[in-house]
Amino acid sequence: MLRIAINGYGRIGRSVLRALYENGHRDHFHVVAINELSDIDTMSYLTRYDTTHGRFPRPVNVEGNCLIIGDDSIQCFSCVEPNDLNWAELNVDMVLECSGSFSERERAQAYLDAGIPRLLMSQPAAADMDATIVYGFNQADIRTDHTIVSAASCTTNCLIPILDTLSTFAGVEHGVTQTIHSAMNDQPVIDSYHTKDLRLTRAALSSIIPVDTGLSRGISRLMPELEGKIGCNAVRVPTLNVSVIDLVIRTQRNVTKNEINQALQEAATLKYLGLMGFTQEPHASVDFNHDPRSVIIDGTQTQVIDGRMVKLLCWFDNEWGYANRMLDVAKHWADLISH
Ligand SMILES: NC(=O)c1ccc[n+]([C@@H]2O[C@H](COP(=O)([O-])OP(=O)(O)OC[C@H]3O[C@@H](n4cnc5c(N)ncnc54)[C@H](OP(=O)(O)O)[C@@H]3O)[C@@H](O)[C@H]2O)c1
Known part of the structure; x- marks a missing residue:
């Protein structure tokens, strides 16, 4: 143990x-x-x-x-x-x-x-x-001689399984993401001082607040072939938990909405079983509170515009999903050491 x-x-x-x-x-x-x-x-x-x-x-x-x-x-x-x-x-x-x-x-x-x-x-x-790990995607990169490993971010854990699936299915040319993230403890309840970011001085409950995100860097580190091809923005919103990534990707070949949803549904039942979900129910963010999966695709929101522009809505519990992934990575690392 x-x-x-x-x-x-x-x-x-x-x-x-x-x-x-x-x-x-x-x-x-x-x-x-x-x-x-x-x-x-x-x-x-x-x-x-x-x-x-x-x-x-x-x-x-x-x-x-x-x-x-x-x-x-x-x-x-x-x-x-x-x-x-x-x-x-x-x-x-x-x-x-x-x-x-x-x-x-x-x-x-x-x-x-x-x-x-x-x-x-x-x-x-x-x-x-030593390594940055998105469990389900690259845990095989951990080595027994590693000493400091990162479990990446909650947004990277959400997005990489989707980008991996889209890359395999239709090829990814480039794209943009907008993370809509719940409030966090680095924000004040009412306006207060913050040492690093002026926007984080503003009351968390009163505004939609743009914040810096390292998601582009995370994507490049895990999928170097996409370096410089995915632009990422983030805002914080006044909810307690659960976040969503609005993803727009230009694929390398023509696809339909049904094909994209089917490919993601298949990934959710095979390669990313237990880590990726797919739903066609009419959900609100609170429905994913305490959901242990890294990402749940809302198939009702999938759009394909003009054959190659794919738009997806990807939910994730930024706390609970991520905490479960940390334990998955820790267990994988421990198993490696004990064998
Ligand atoms: N929340 C999320 O959704 C989420 C998801 C994925 C990853 N993360 C990452 O996980 C990290 C923690 O986020 P969080 O949301 O859990 O923040 P948090 O709620 O502020 O928790 C951090 C805790 O660590 C304590 N702390 C600060 N410096 C310490 C030190 N030197 N030794 C021991 N404890 C110390 C803090 O105490 P004080 O409050 O007294 O300083 C605070 O209780 C961040 O890097 C964040 O980016 C967060």
């Missing part, structure tokens, strides 16, 4: 822990420790009650500096820097880095120096990490 720790117990860190108990992953992972800047009583409270995903499926208690979940005892720490904590003493096989604070290799390396053998990051990391 893999001994893991979670660093950063925010939306993704807590979703990872919950997914581990809800989706049968507890058989594969033992959570030894959580490091988060908050205090343990607040961590316990936010584990038990979650506005987006509901109550935690198991009893949660606090004993000293430990979170007690059923029979499991998880040590909790509050250290800002990796070397503030004696990680080696915890005998952890892998840290799931969910704080968003260590995207540069040099910063992430501090974990390895502090005694952690492997780090799985919850964000697209700098180019010099």
